[in-house]
Amino acid sequence: MKMYLPILFVVSLLFSYSHGSVLDFCVADYSLPDGPAGYSCKKPANVTVNDFVYSGLGIAGNTTGLIKAAVTSAFVDQFPGLNGLGLSMARLDLAVGGVVPIHTHRGGSEIIFVVEGTICAGFISSSPNTAYFKTLYKGDVMIFPQGLLHFQFNTGNIPALAIVSLNSPNPGVDFTDIALFGNNLPSAIVEKVTFLDDAQVKKLKAVFGGTG
Template sequence: MASYVFALVVLVLASTQAFATDPSQLQDFCVADNTTNVFLNGVVCKNPALVKADDFFFSGLDKPGNTKNALGSKVTAVNVNNLFGLNTLGISLARVDFAPYGLNPPHTHPRATEVLTLLQGRLYVGFVTSNPPKLFTKTLNKGDVFVFPQGLIHFQLNIGRENAVAIAALSSQNPGVITVANTVFGSNPAINDDVLAKAFQVDKKVVDHLQSLFWTENH
């Protein structure tokens, strides 16, 4: 009996892992209905009879993002929130613009793996594994591709003197983004400084100073 129960638990866990991604669609499309007041794990479908070609269309990704901020970068996302036809398709993308020495700071996508393609410039990129942390980095040139596994902290830094541009493909219609510094030091309400002082092993005055800063959002 014990071995049977163990085998059943393993099977359930394996099945859960296999489906740990956006669910597959059960129809040709399920265009997001952004007018509904119904809440569920995803977005309610628009009546297929009301779907138009524009529901599958987004324009403007050729335009550079405004990188005049403290980070020197701008992410222009194309996901289910602005391209409704992506609903249930399990994919989205983003354009990332970098000023010279601009940074897309350490962040995670809790629901997606990211594949980054560099179109212009030179980037230093990397990600850190879960505990024990190990850093993987690479310098990218035009045409290079790098993968950031789902949920892991990653970053991109323009190490060139010219602007850089990249396109990121993500394996979710709504990947989400958690920017580490913003989340830890810029949350509202703020995380107790005793917690952060002990976690980072610094004086509370350092934490208080960091929490008092304006944390730039580049998404």
């Protein structure tokens, strides 16, 4: 007994530096300003294990639309414990015939694990100018290098489920169709910078809700 008390005394000395407010993590406090490195940190007294656990990927996304697919994300806006830690996740649900349209992420590379089903996945490189694509089966993993256009679609006859991870807590998702046809970019500019025909642009603007 006598032995323990002195050790405890020194232990508290060893930890004199841990009485400050800087933590081993920085859980997002959405009510404070955010900066280039992410959100401000929640006060330690308010952090619990629930900040580090997220259950939103446990539920399949709705795949009843025409693309028959859904992306459900666990990015820092949904999952505050990711803040500052350089990782995020998402689940891809692809019904039979489902497709995740071609897109990029402004931040980070992506790795995919096929939980169930059969998925054709690929990315396009400009150097060399090549599309790398392959059919992935249950248990396969594929890496999509940073910043390159990539896509996934179900090539099997059962629904497919995949888990993806990206090395940014806030990687963004830039679907090319939404970028071109789903915002305020005028059709004339879309056509000029893509060489797409006017009829094609207007047809897809109607689909994706673009104005202008």
